[in-house]
Amino acid sequence: MKLIDGKVISESIKQRVMLQVNELKEQGVEPCLAVIIVGDDFASRTYVNNKKKTCEYVGIKSLEFAMPETTTQEELLSLVEKLNADNSVHGILCQLPIPKHIDEKVILNAIRPDKDVDAFHPVNAGHIMIGDGTLLPCTPAGIMEMLKYEGIEIAGKNCVVIGRSNIVGKPMAMLLINASGTVTVCNSKTQNLAEITKEADILVAAVGKAKFITADMVKQGAVVVDVGMNRDEEGKRCGDVDFEAVKDVASHITPVPGGVGLMTVAMLMQNTVTAAKIQNNK
Secondary structure, eight states, X not given: OEEOOHHHHHXXXXXXXXXXXXHHHHTTOOOEEEEEEESOOHHHHHHHHHHHHHHHHHXXXXXXXXXXXXXXXXXXXXXXXXXXXXXXXXXXXEOSXXXXXXXXXXXXXXXXXXXXXXXXXXXXXXXXHHTOOSSOOHHHHHHHHHHHHTTOOOTTOEEEEEOOOTTTHHHHHHHHHHTTOEEEEEOTTOSSHHHHHTTOSEEEEOSOOTTOBOGGGSOTTXXXXXXOOEEOTTSOEEOSBOHHHHTTTOSEEOOSSSSHHHHHHHHHHXXXXXXXXXXXXX
């Protein structure tokens, strides 16, 4: 079993981003990411701080707009419009979840597609669908980078994605299809799930249930990618995969923590630089 080390691979992405940032700065462009956070959700605050720290590390300017829980949809939209019009801002990210009284869809759709570094806008989703996307959703794009780094062939392989969210499951399936994988997408209503997962050469678990994937659901020698971020019964961080049991069956496996999560932030940095290049015709 080989551990797919998110720490090592995300560092290689960040080094690549640093070079691109320096090149852009030499041409008079300072890549800039604006992060909006509404309310005081603890996990969101942790993620935002992490993103700011990574921006600093790679040389990207970061702006934070922290808004109270009571912010109205109109106020949030007006901030998005202001950032859309600001040529010095290349990426806009609205940290989810946002308070229930605001329509998440309306906000995400208001972000200019070429500044949409999460790649949630329908225009970007459409480009991913037809296979010519330049801004890609950070988590699925990070997983593709991991497979590439490890030299894992996708073409012709049976790929099973568990989870159909717009953030991970669906775009993950599209990226694997675009790489000529044979893809099955499973969800909570899928029947005979273990029979399907057992056929997978590449298994991506994004289901949000602690240790849901057990050893008897995994084909001998499969590549197992764990997108989950859960807590086990002892309160320790764990993924959707029962790591200790599955690692003896898999040929490659991502750990939690130290796997996919680190790639997500690294790919956000890459998207910000890509967006800066697009907007400045570089």
